[in-house]
Amino acid sequence: MMYPTVVGIRFSDVANATKKPKPLLLTIIANWLIAPPIMTLYANLMLTDPLHKAGVILLGLSPCTARVMWWIMLARGNLAQGLINTAINALLMVILYAPQAAVYMGISNIPVPWDLIAYSVIFFLAIPVFLGALSRRVIINKKGKEWFGEVYLESVRRISIIALLLTLIVMFSFEGETILNTPSLVALLAAPNLLHYVTMIALTYSIAWLSNWNYQTSIVTTLIGSSSHFEVAIAVATTIFGIGSGAALATVIGPLMEVPLMISLTKFGLWTSKHFPRNMLKGHTKAIIK
DSSP, X not given: OHHHHHTTOOHHHHHHHXXXXXXXXXXHHIIIIIHHXXXXXHHHHHOOOHHHHHHHHHHHTOBOOSTHHHXXXXXXXXXXXXXXXXXXXXXXXXXXXXXXXXXXXXXXXXXXXXXXXXXXXXXXXXXXXXXXXXXXXXXXXXXXXXXXXXXXXXXXXXXXXHHHHHHHHHHHHHHXXXXXXXXXXXXXXXXXXXXXXXXXXXXXXXXXXXXXXXXXXXXXXXXXXXXXXXXXXXXXXXXXXXXXXXXXXXXXXXXXXXXXHHHHHHHHHHHHGGGOSXXXXXXXXXXOOO
């Protein structure tokens, strides 16, 4: 899934993306200043079990740092901007995750899964980017840019769709027993998550539209600002509360919801892309990102 996502990135585009700090700033604000209190509010309003609340809050504290690149590709967003944003997000996660968890859950000595975050960045981001840059250079030198863009990229991106389908099969087969045995509990735990997704999507997408950003940049900020790194949430919940706890169960809802929601968001983004950037004067469009 990841290699086809990043193999098409030109590093000149990455350099240009670093010159546009506003989308990155919106992502940071959304992930670390807006998302945690909103998820905490929804968890406290909709749930009664303290462990269920804790698991849902952990999900809200875990912004996505790697696989979101695949959703950005699917939504035809700015992959270079996405690469910059996810890299900064991963760094902030190492620094801010434990303090945020301590504040919103009232628990001290939160164990941060440094190794899991590091492995996630290495295997889902660093290695695919390295292989993508290397193979891009070799293939273009041998076959040319036209063959690379029209034949090679199209072929590997078809493979990424197959990889997503296999991921879905594996993911839902592991969690199928939970869904079948406790459907009402799953629905209850899904409610604050769903409301959180909708809130974050509405906020980030609206701000991007009002800021007159182009669609490629707007969808990047929305995808990163609304998705979650559920593996980290699951790891922390099982470490603190135990593998069979209500908190661990609540974090499992993350992957069950995120995939269909992110697919829906990419479709929604493509459907509304014609409205970006926002028209400024009498139908004339100005795409301005300073």
